[in-house]
Amino acid sequence: MACDVSGGENDFPHKCVSEVMSRHLKGRCIGVNLTPDKRCNYRCVYCEVDRSLPAPADEFSPAICRDELEALLARLQREKTLDQIRGIALAGEGEPTSCVLLPQVVAEVAEALHRYRMPTTRLVLMTNGTCLHTPCAKDSLARMREAGGEIWIKLDAGTQVHMNAVNGTFYPIETLTDKIISAGCDGEIVLHSVFLNRRGVAPSQEEVSAYVDRVKTIRTRGARIKKVQVCTIARPLAEDGLTPLNFHALSAIAGCLEDEAGVRVGVL
Incomplete structure (x- = not known):
């Protein structure tokens, strides 16, 4: 990473x-x-x-x-x-x-x-x-x-499809979730999540909801989440059609996390 x-x-x-x-x-x-x-x-x-x-x-x-x-x-x-x-x-x-x-x-x-x-x-x-x-x-x-x-x-997705696309892997998201929970049950963790536009398209509301639900699951199953960092890329990567997600959209994700998952969130 x-x-x-x-x-x-x-x-x-x-x-x-x-x-x-x-x-x-x-x-x-x-x-x-x-x-x-x-x-x-x-x-x-x-x-x-x-x-x-x-x-x-x-x-x-x-x-x-x-x-x-x-x-x-x-x-x-x-x-x-x-x-x-x-x-x-x-x-x-x-x-x-x-x-x-x-x-x-x-x-x-x-x-x-x-x-x-x-x-x-x-x-x-x-x-x-x-x-x-x-x-x-x-x-x-x-x-x-x-x-x-x-x-x-790192946790960039709520669904397997989005994880496959963004992280370039077929690693099972449920297995990753279990490992995050296990680590969080042993002590505090920080979740670091990157959101961006791909060819001008932001993550769907369904994907954001699935991501928030996954963070909520991680917390309710005993993981001690010190903070969730909701981030985007620092600069456009034109070759791949990637651009930063705007602050308003990042803040909306952060608000859902705070309201629904009950976690502390930082936006960058």
Whole structure:
């Protein structure tokens, strides 16, 4: 699940750690790419990862990740700008929870935040939720919660048809729902949902209603939803006929979520 980022500002070569700007974290943050091989079981229509370019031959290395993070934090400390970093996002050019080394990375990033005295910097794991049942993912989520981190799970649809179309997958939406519920019963989660126009057509009212019902089901079955983030794309992707959904439409979805599902909602 690719982090929503733009504009790296590093002055050193990097393979998996970079300083970026994030809309969703509202400012400067550090992105950790756990899947430089670009392998992902989704093909979201709005994904901006260029999969036509060959992926690096090297696999993800915790040692390189640790060294790059240390170098970046040390530089920011010298520049006295550590307090400007809003968050560290564990994401990737694929699904980060598919990385079996994720628990180690979570522990090392949490330790670095403590060592550099960054108590207000958010630690966020961004996932599409499909691997949440694995022992590696369960261990990672537990470590995230011990460190006070947030788990953001993608949910872009209420129906299987819409999920197939938007996320480019035939992964069963009911299975995904069960995994989200299980993760939410273990601790707080954030649902991260992207809505957009496809060739000028917004999601139907039937689809929006199904999405709201699904969020309501997730909550009523025991998941602790800290927040639902209702988002759209940052810029038009003309090649695929995708354009941002307007704020009025996003706000209407947010209102339905608050009224019918009883959850806290943010709009971006």
